[in-house]
Amino acid sequence: MLRKILIANRGEIALRILRACRELGISTVAVFSDADRAAPHVLEADEAYRLGPAPAVDSYLRGDLILHFARRSGADAIHPGYGFLSENADFARACEQAGIKFIGPPSTAMRALGSKTNARQVADQAGLPRTPGSVHGLASPEEAAEVAETVGYPVMLKAAAGGGGKGMRAIVRAEDLAEAFIAAQSEAERAFGSDEVYIEKLIERPRHIEIQLIADEHGHCVSLGERECSVQRRHQKVIEEAPSAVVSHELRRRMGEAAVRLALSAGYTNAGTVEFLVDAGQNFYFLEMNTRLQVEHPVTELVTGHDLVHLQIRIAQGEPLPFAQEEIQLRGHAIECRVYAEDPENGFLPSPGRITRLIQPGGPGIREDSGIYEGWVVPADYDPMLSKLIAFAPTRELAIARMLRALDEYVIAGIRSNLGLFRRVLRDADFCAAHIDTGYLDRFLAQYRPGDTSAPHDSTAAVAAAALIEVTRNNNAVTSTASLQPSGNWKASARREAVGGINHKGRHG
């Protein structure tokens, strides 16, 4: 049995894993960089240790330091979350050698599947359909050009160690390849510490549909259904849902069986995801395998009723899977929106900084896996994801309505966020009809003009509110962003006003 787990991550996923540990009676160890001293995962963990300066290479990518703190704290396992060291086979191997359980697949399976080029070779051996292209890393722009000519443009350049859309480029014209190759290499080197890139043929208007797998250490592997992740920007998933509106029971079975075959052939254990592209004719092509927990795992948890992090930990303890494939049933529909600190009205520029005011939604069918709080300063050093907002309802239509309701409750002030974009996408006729593919969001955004994001509103109220804020500004409380506490006379009058309002209106709710 595991008694103490070190969580080698930050943000919402560190908190999500920490919560699972608490539920299972396991102590938690957090690690943090200088930018994250006040981060929620540090506040909530039983123990926390400083790794180093803010840049990931000096902190969350320091496997040596993380192992040091695991030993020092007496942790018997490390959960890597996603990103950072989660798909680093050398780190998984170092954990194995140190006698600390790495909560994920064995380093051998990770090496075989974690590198996208290797995974394509394994897929060939397991007989999975895959996209045409290279199965090895490319040494030079010239070699890249040769492969691209063979499979035919347009092509995708991808980082073999990649994830999250980094180091990835779509190339339509041969003359753009050389520059894109260099850029993809350098982005891959910086993001993953490996500049290996490869090419695959670009499938036109595909859907991105992935299969969640869970495998124990006794040779059992079960598919937990699919996730539809076609709503992407710059190859980065933005909205995910389960199940997919276009996957029939039969297609789900075939994709699930292919995914299980791949995992078993590589000796895979723990949670993993096999990504496929699905074309208009419902043909599916193996894309890559993510050898870790995915950002979007909550939608699968909601429709299957199984807690994936609990399962990961129980499998790491050597327990057999508590269910068989036939027992997996999907119920209802779940949608996830990835809430980012970025400004859709200004070229999606990242928007780090202090969250001065935060009003988070709640109520029936809403789950939020968040890594923020009011007053938290979102660092500029990491991925700008703030939170994942997830809605669950009996049908897709109701899940959309529920998500819109939650989005309308949500306010983030002090920094910009993409909440407004979600409010528009979830009202879009094509999205509502599930007419989506990986190019859907780009087409939607091409018609999206800065400044036309306003929902209908009462301008009288806006004018009155602005005037009110200005008139009371010197009191420093209504508008204060530096101080989060009312003070002095204003405090008394604010309280009087608030109490007066409640007494007069009886708004106890």
Added chain:
Amino acid sequence: MRLELEIEGHTHQIEANRPDPAGLWRFRVDGQPIDADVCLIRPGVLSLLVDGQSHRIVVDLDPNGFSLHLGTTRIPYRIGDPRSLRFRRSHAGTDAPVAIKASMPGRIVRVLVEKGAAIAAHQGILVIEAMKMQNELKSPRDGSVADIRVSPGDTVSTGDILVLIE
């Protein structure tokens, strides 16, 4: 108290009177009276009842100035002093140069325009890398490039002027 307010492209003359003990504020907006029942929920968060309509207001402030969230809409606004009309000169005209500033620390990857070049609204000006992502900054309006103050490779801080558009 009198003030001038520019919001959503309109300028309004406002007269605000202190609230009565029940928290009722009386405004005159361009001469029209408006009664607002105001309740401070907590600093920066207000409830407004105007003609029975309930509004939740959250005050927002970032390097670009004040705005408020009215329900799901973020509305930037500017306050002018009626005697100086400062904002009119600095904002209302379109011939004043507009400074494109860095809204966060980052590194300049590419400059897409040349000094003196004519540019259209929404045209890309430069590419900045921040939070590991490359982003293209676009021109807020039609005009020409008056000055370029950065080069590829430069590290910039929040608020640095990158390009001037006139």
